Amino acid sequence: YKCHSGNMPLKEAETLSLGLSVFEKAGCYACHQVDRWNDSPKPGPSLYHLASKTNKDWTYKWILEPRSFRHNTWMPHFFKKGNNSAPEDLKQTEQEVLAITEYLFSTATPYKTADVDYAGDQEKGRVLVNSLGCMGCHQIQPEPDPIYDPSVDAIRTEQGPNLIGLGSKVNRQWLLGWLKNPYSYHPDTKMPNLRLSDQEAADIAAYLLADKNKMFDQLAVPTVNESIVDQISADFLSQLLRQDQVDQRLEDMEISEKLNYAGEKLIGNYGCYSCHNIAGFEDKKPIGTSLNIEGSKLISKLDFAFWHDEIPHTKWDWFYNKI
Numbered sequence: 001y002k003c004h005s006g007n008m009p010l011k012e013a014e015t016l017s018l019g020l021s022v023f024e025k026a027g028c029y030a031c032h033q034v035d036r037w038n039d040s041p042k043p044g045p046s047l048y049h050l051a052s053k054t055n056k057d058w059t060y061k062w063i064l065e066p067r068s069f070r071h072n073t074w075m076p077h078f079f080k081k082g083n084n085s086a087p088e089d090l091k092q093t094e095q096e097v098l099a100i101t102e103y104l105f106s107t108a109t110p111y112k113t114a115d116v117d118y119a120g121d122q123e124k125g126r127v128l129v130n131s132l133g134c135m136g137c138h139q140i141q142p143e144p145d146p147i148y149d150p151s152v153d154a155i156r157t158e159q160g161p162n163l164i165g166l167g168s169k170v171n172r173q174w175l176l177g178w179l180k181n182p183y184s185y186h187p188d189t190k191m192p193n194l195r196l197s198d199q200e201a202a203d204i205a206a207y208l209l210a211d212k213n214k215m216f217d218q219l220a221v222p223t224v225n226e227s228i229v230d231q232i233s234a235d236f237l238s239q240l241l242r243q244d245q246v247d248q249r250l251e252d253m254e255i256s257e258k259l260n261y262a263g264e265k266l267i268g269n270y271g272c273y274s275c276h277n278i279a280g281f282e283d284k285k286p287i288g289t290s291l292n293i294e295g296s297k298l299i300s301k302l303d304f305a306f307w308h309d310e311i312p313h314t315k316w317d318w319f320y321n322k323i
Contacts, residue, residue: 014152021155026074030274031288041188044075044275049111049185050104053174057221060101062169064093069169069216070162071144078270095228096266102256103263107279113173114180116198120206128204132194138163140211159190165213175205229258236265294319 010017023029027043029036050059061068066075079093129135137159148154166175177184179201182191196204230250237246250258264280267273271287295315302318304311311317 017152018150018155021152022150025155025158027275028291031271031286033286033288033290033292035292042275042277046186046188046277047104047108048277048279049108051108052111052113053170053185055171056101056105058169059104060097060221061216061219063100064097068219069165069213072139072141072162091225092228092232094222095225095232096262098222098224099229099232099259099263100266100270100272101263102259103267104278106256106260109279111174111177111185114177114198114201116173116176116180116202118199118202120202120204122203122207122210125203125205125207128200129207137190140164163208163211165211165216167209167212168214168217170209172205172209175209176201179204224255224259226255226258229255229262232262232266233258236262 023034024037024040025043028034029040030043062075064079066073066077079097080090084090084093129140136157139158139162141162142164170178174185178191179194179196180198181193182189183193233250233253234246237249241249253261267278267281268284268287272278273281273284274286274288297315299313299315299318302315304313304318307321311321
């Protein structure tokens with residue numbers, strides 16, 4: 001592997017090849033520096049023009065629980081986990097996600113959407129999606145595949161996202177612009193320019209937008225709780241200021257300023273910028289530790305913490321349980 005790390009898959013090394021494929025597909029290299037992927041683009045979509053693509057309600061619900069919208073997304077769940085699902089934790093979580101959403105939308109820059117007035121035909125769009133090779137990179141799979149085979153070949157066919165529920169996610173003008181020229185929205189995208197005519201783009205958009213996730217659409221979005229937002233903001237401000245200065249700063253801030261301040265700090269805290277292009281985070285380093293020599297660490301450098309007496313003290317067991 002040291003001599004042939006650029007060759008994938010590696011013959012007679014199926015498990016290693018699969019591990020490398022999963023590592024790349026999951027975007028682990030975005031948070032953790034690994035020399036092999038130094039020049040790789042961010043694994044998540046650019047959020048520079050998010051407000052031109054979708055709306056705040058969808059964004060809030062997606063960040064809170066992405067698999068409630070797309071069952072096989074590679075986007076990680078940060079919230080509603082075992083360590084933050086108590087009633088009080090959920091109240092703070094909701095406000096954190098509202099703050100993150102507010103920051104993303106307030107910093108988004110306009111994207112000139114396509115000026116296409118053609119009415120689309122769903123059936124023609126279905127035929128085009130199946131004839132242009134869209135399904136070579138995408139799926140339209142409403143339910144999980146019970147016999148999914150997590151192989152290198154299977155992962156390689158997942159170049160693009162599952163296209164379910166697009167009618168609940170994106171607006172028509174954005175989708176038309178994306179179909180006509182994806183590079184105009186996200187220069188680093190893998191999506192090719194298919195050189196579609198306006199009519200073809202309208203037909204494909206009509207087909208894809210007809211699919212909506214009604215259960216996801218009905219999920220509630222909470223209102224802003226200023227006292228909780230104050231506490232979130234105060235937690236960050238107190239790292240720099242005295243308590244009296246924190247109180248004064250919060251008193252001088254409008255609620256929109258508090259949401260944007262908290263949102264920016266939370267994005268930095270959770271490392272969202274590692275996978276996504278986000279305004280204000282262009283020069284930030286990855287949030288995770290470098291993994292270049294992780295396999296060479298001494299056992300004494302690995303913290304088994306609460307699992308000290310629960311698992312064997314080997315590198316394999318530590319890495320397996322950590323992941």
